[in-house]
Amino acid sequence: MNARFLRRGALFGALALVAFGLAIVAAACNGDDDDDTGTTPIPVATVGKLTILDPWVRTTTNDVTAAYFTVKNSGPADTLVSVKTSISPMAQIHEMVTSGATSSMQEMPNGLDVPANGEVTLKPGGYHVMVMNVKSALKEGDSVDLELTFKNAGTVKLTAHVQKGEAMSGMDMGK
Amino acid sequence: MKFTVRGAVPIALLGLVAVAVVAGAIALGMAVFGGSDDGGKAEYMGAVTSRPVEMPDATLTDQDGKPFNLKQESEGYVTLLYVGYTHCPDICPTHLYNISESLKKLPKDVSSKVKVVFVTADPERDTPEVLKDYLKTFDPNFIGLTGTREQTDTFQEDLGVSVATRTDLGGGNYAVNHAAYVIAFTKDEVAYTVYPAGMGIPEWLNDLPLLVKKGFKPA
Structure with missing residues (x-):
């Protein structure tokens, strides 16, 4: 009992480190685009002052997957309120929240804010569109239609490619 | 409610x-920045736990339906342990993909000494067959463990992580809220580093050779 308690204490200690580590990671990933190494994502769609970049959907192993993309905004603040796709009747905007030692996904019922003259990125371990009850298997090279609706800018349709994981091209592997 | x-x-x-x-x-x-006589901690990119985590002495059911004793099977290997579920849309496939890609890039004398064990926090949906089909899409050598709800809950308690809970997503779907970091046990069956969401291929390429060849010597 006591040992178990101590071990949990250890992991919470670890999580404090983890929270700090993530803050560093977040800072590193949200730096100026000019500092990014690798290729520049290709814009695939625009609506109003919003540009959608680099959309992708993960290959499926069951009836659940996730969609990711970046929204760049050169205008006033907006909100992504819903996402639709023909591959599923159920797509929800989620965020991952880490509390203590546990991470939970939570639906964002009020949508995802896109800051004025800024951008928001959906990526593994953060914001994502959870797609449930996927009708047929998705494999690498497939494409998926997405329909994003923003509160102010309206609706935009685009095509996302299917891949196994986050593209490595934007990361400098170094060694 | x-x-x-x-x-x-x-x-x-x-x-x-x-x-x-x-x-x-x-x-x-x-x-991490505590000076040079830290036993080499600073070489690791993983998050160093404030206290080492002991590997639970547990026997669960593997993806072939056979009993799997974690401690026995881990002898002589680095074991990357992760508690997740196959209907996880985001973080589980991300960790598994990152580990599988890293193992492909690393030399055989490192990759052959690493076992990857995925323990489900959703045993109602994740039967051995489901785990097998899921894991082979990443790496057929990955091991999937399931059991009764009581067994998988107890395992998480023994590991020292919060036992997973459910969030209803509607339409019969639910998410499982679970520990979202990979725990790396060295050959002494103790973990000194963990790898949360946000850590991926660069961290594994750096740390796996260290975990295999050097182990982890606390200060």
Whole structure:
């Protein structure tokens, strides 16, 4: 009992480190685009002052997957309120929240804010569109239609490619 | 009921996270930048646990339906342990993909000494067959463990992580809230480093050779 308690204490200690580590990671990933190494994502769609970049959907192993993309905004603040796709009747905007030692996904019922003259990125371990009850298997090279609706800018349709994981091209592997 | 409470949680959590970040900054400063006689901790990119985590002595059921004793099977290997579920849309496939890609890039004398064990927190859906089909899409050598609800809950308690809970997503779907970091046990069956969301291929390429060849010597 006591040992178990101590071990949990250890992991919470670890999580404090983890929270700090993530803050560093977040800072590193949200730096100026000019500092990014690798290729520049290709814009695939625009609506109003919003540009959608680099959309992708993960290959499926069951009836659940996730969609990711970046929204760049050169205008006033907006909100992504819903996402639709023909591959599923159920797509929800989620965020991952880490509390203590546990991470939970939570639906964002009020949508995802896109800051004025800024951008928001959906990526593994953060914001994502959870797609449930996927009708047929998705494999690498497939494409998926997405329909994003923003509160102010309206609706935009685009095509996302299917891949196994986050593209490595934007990361400098170094060694 | 639980659902409505959850909706109110994020703002409070932000505060908690802010506190954790500050606490983490102080702890990290001591743990990682604490000087040169730290036993080599600074070479690791993984998050160093403030206290080592012991591997639970547990026997669960593997992806072939056979009993699997974690401690026995881990002897002589580095074991990357992760508690997740196959209907996880985001973080589980991300970790598994990152590990599988890293193992492909690493030399055989490192990759052959690493076992990857995925323990389900959703045993109702994740039968041995489901685990097998899921894991082989990443790497057929990955091991999937399941059991009764009691067994998988007890395993998480013994590991020292919060036991997973469910969030209803509607339409018969549910998410499983679970520990979201990979725990790396060295050959002594003790873990000194963990790898949360946000850590991926660069961290594994750096740390796996160290974990295999050097182990981890606490200060």
